[in-house]
Amino acid sequence: MATQWDPDKPIYLQLYQQVVARIIDGFIKEGEALPSVRRVAAEYQINPITISKAYQMLQDEELVEKQRGKGLFVKHGSQEIMLNRERDSFLTEQWPEILQQISRLQLSAEQLLAPCAEEN
Amino acid sequence: MATQWDPDKPIYLQLYQQVVARIIDGFIKEGEALPSVRRVAAEYQINPITISKAYQMLQDEELVEKQRGKGLFVKHGSQEIMLNRERDSFLTEQWPEILQQISRLQLSAEQLLAPCAEEN
Amino acid sequence: MATQWDPDKPIYLQLYQQVVARIIDGFIKEGEALPSVRRVAAEYQINPITISKAYQMLQDEELVEKQRGKGLFVKHGSQEIMLNRERDSFLTEQWPEILQQISRLQLSAEQLLAPCAEEN
Amino acid sequence: MATQWDPDKPIYLQLYQQVVARIIDGFIKEGEALPSVRRVAAEYQINPITISKAYQMLQDEELVEKQRGKGLFVKHGSQEIMLNRERDSFLTEQWPEILQQISRLQLSAEQLLAPCAEEN
DNA sequence: GTGGTCTAGACCACT
DNA sequence: GTGGTCTAGACCACA
Numbered sequence: 001m002a003t004q005w006d007p008d009k010p011i012y013l014q015l016y017q018q019v020v021a022r023i024i025d026g027f028i029k030e031g032e033a034l035p036s037v038r039r040v041a042a043e044y045q046i047n048p049i050t051i052s053k054a055y056q057m058l059q060d061e062e063l064v065e066k067q068r069g070k071g072l073f074v075k076h077g078s079q080e081i082m083l084n085r086e087r088d089s090f091l092t093e094q095w096p097e098i099l100q101q102i103s104r105l106q107l108s109a110e111q112l113l114a115p116c117a118e119e120n
Numbered sequence: 121m122a123t124q125w126d127p128d129k130p131i132y133l134q135l136y137q138q139v140v141a142r143i144i145d146g147f148i149k150e151g152e153a154l155p156s157v158r159r160v161a162a163e164y165q166i167n168p169i170t171i172s173k174a175y176q177m178l179q180d181e182e183l184v185e186k187q188r189g190k191g192l193f194v195k196h197g198s199q200e201i202m203l204n205r206e207r208d209s210f211l212t213e214q215w216p217e218i219l220q221q222i223s224r225l226q227l228s229a230e231q232l233l234a235p236c237a238e239e240n
Numbered sequence: 241m242a243t244q245w246d247p248d249k250p251i252y253l254q255l256y257q258q259v260v261a262r263i264i265d266g267f268i269k270e271g272e273a274l275p276s277v278r279r280v281a282a283e284y285q286i287n288p289i290t291i292s293k294a295y296q297m298l299q300d301e302e303l304v305e306k307q308r309g310k311g312l313f314v315k316h317g318s319q320e321i322m323l324n325r326e327r328d329s330f331l332t333e334q335w336p337e338i339l340q341q342i343s344r345l346q347l348s349a350e351q352l353l354a355p356c357a358e359e360n
Numbered sequence: 361m362a363t364q365w366d367p368d369k370p371i372y373l374q375l376y377q378q379v380v381a382r383i384i385d386g387f388i389k390e391g392e393a394l395p396s397v398r399r400v401a402a403e404y405q406i407n408p409i410t411i412s413k414a415y416q417m418l419q420d421e422e423l424v425e426k427q428r429g430k431g432l433f434v435k436h437g438s439q440e441i442m443l444n445r446e447r448d449s450f451l452t453e454q455w456p457e458i459l460q461q462i463s464r465l466q467l468s469a470e471q472l473l474a475p476c477a478e479e480n
Numbered sequence: 481g482t483g484g485t486c487t488a489g490a491c492c493a494c495t
Numbered sequence: 496g497t498g499g500t501c502t503a504g505a506c507c508a509c510a
Contacts (some may be wrong), residue, residue: 069495087225106206327465429510
């Protein structure tokens with residue numbers, strides 16, 4: 001999917017966010033295994049350690065659990081937790097800043113809704 | 121103003137953005153001088169080199185000009201240039217991502233407009 | 241019994257320790273057979289190889305002996321050997337560290353004996 | 361101090377515990393900087409990344425804070441938090457198991473207090 | 481000077 | 496097959 005990496009952000013973080021997104025969006029279901037470290041490493045031409053780092057974050061947050069010798073599995077309930085957490089953080093952290101920015105730059109509703117109009 | 125620095129972003133960048141914001145918002149007017157490196161360094165307990173770096177960015181973008189022995193002054197026309205540039209970058213880079221995020225998280229207009237309602 | 245496995249320790253080790261504990265405590269008596277690999281595998285949903293590994297340790301230590309075609313049997317004298325070995329290792333390896341920890345954390349006798357008091 | 365490493369535990373974990381211990385015991389005071397990654401790496405002949413990993417844990421737990429370009433500093437209040445956490449975890453997790461072990465192995469008070477007697 | 485990130489390659493333990 | 500750990504060495508951004 002993400003064929004290319006943004007060079008301004010650590011790969012492991014982008015990877016982490018990608019996995020979270022894929023769980024939220026239901027591409028990886030609860031109870032299923034994450035693609036193995038080696039598999040991802042081969043597919044994306046990335047060092048396995050970089051992937052481990054992303055996967056470690058998911059374990060630290062208890063969204064994923066290790067089954068020794070088998071792999072990492074999405075915990076039950078993770079999808080909802082992730083979704084709620086993303087919503088919360090968007091609404092309480094990012095959105096207020098965005099609103100402030102919009103007001104500072106005196107952007108009109110017309111300008112903001114332009115991309116929506118294009119889709120029609 | 122800037123009560124504290126976000127430890128995850130370079131200070132010089134935060135400083136740069138703060139100055140731009142203050143010019144756009146008219147707190148520092150065109151033709152006026154920026155606060156001196158020393159002054160800012162003392163006030164914010166920051167390494168002077170860090171401040172120089174932020175100020176250098178403003179010079180590189182020709183939004184500010186050096187008057188030898190006097191300091192840095194906001195060029196005439198800078199406010200408008202900055203404002204337009206920020207608008208453009210917001211509309212073309214940030215806003216599309218924000219819209220996508222809103223759709224992914226299935227946020228309702230109600231949730232998004234809540235903070236506006238509060239202000240009344 | 242073993243409701244769940246600690247994902248941070250190898251299963252075969254936990255299994256080994258569990259068997260030792262059950263022999264020491266007399267739940268499995270000398271001369272009796274250990275539950276078969278297949279039985280344990282089915283009951284605990286564990287890979288049979290993992291169980292073999294735990295049972296192999298017991299054979300290597302000659303606490304258990306194989307009777308071809310019948311299974312593994314607890315040797316006579318094993319209970320005492322195990323008990324003594326556990327006592328020794330506890331007193332010489334674990335206990336000194338525990339005492340040191342207690343002193344470092346300045347724990348009072350009161351705090352340490354609280355659980356004993358509860359039992360009354 | 362810890363001239364040698366226990367080969368059964370990851371070095372980064374031992375390092376983490378050592379730093380926690382040194383803060384609890386007051387050898388590293390609140391507000392002070394941790395020894396730099398490179399310094400420790402040179403002193404103990406360890407790969408810098410291994411040390412980073414230990415230090416990262418301390419940051420994740422918000423016991424230590426980064427000052428960009430300067431180093432890692434012990435947060436105010438960390439000593440007490442660490443001490444309380446270690447006490448809690450000892451009393452609620454380790455100690456009950458120890459008591460159970462003592463009872464299982466039928467160890468006498470005499471045996472347990474022997475090392476204390478030696479000190480006299 | 482500081483910490484952070486990544487690579488390439490090795491080895492280990494577990495299932 | 497799985498993930499975890501470590502090394503050696505490189506490069507980067509920041510103050």
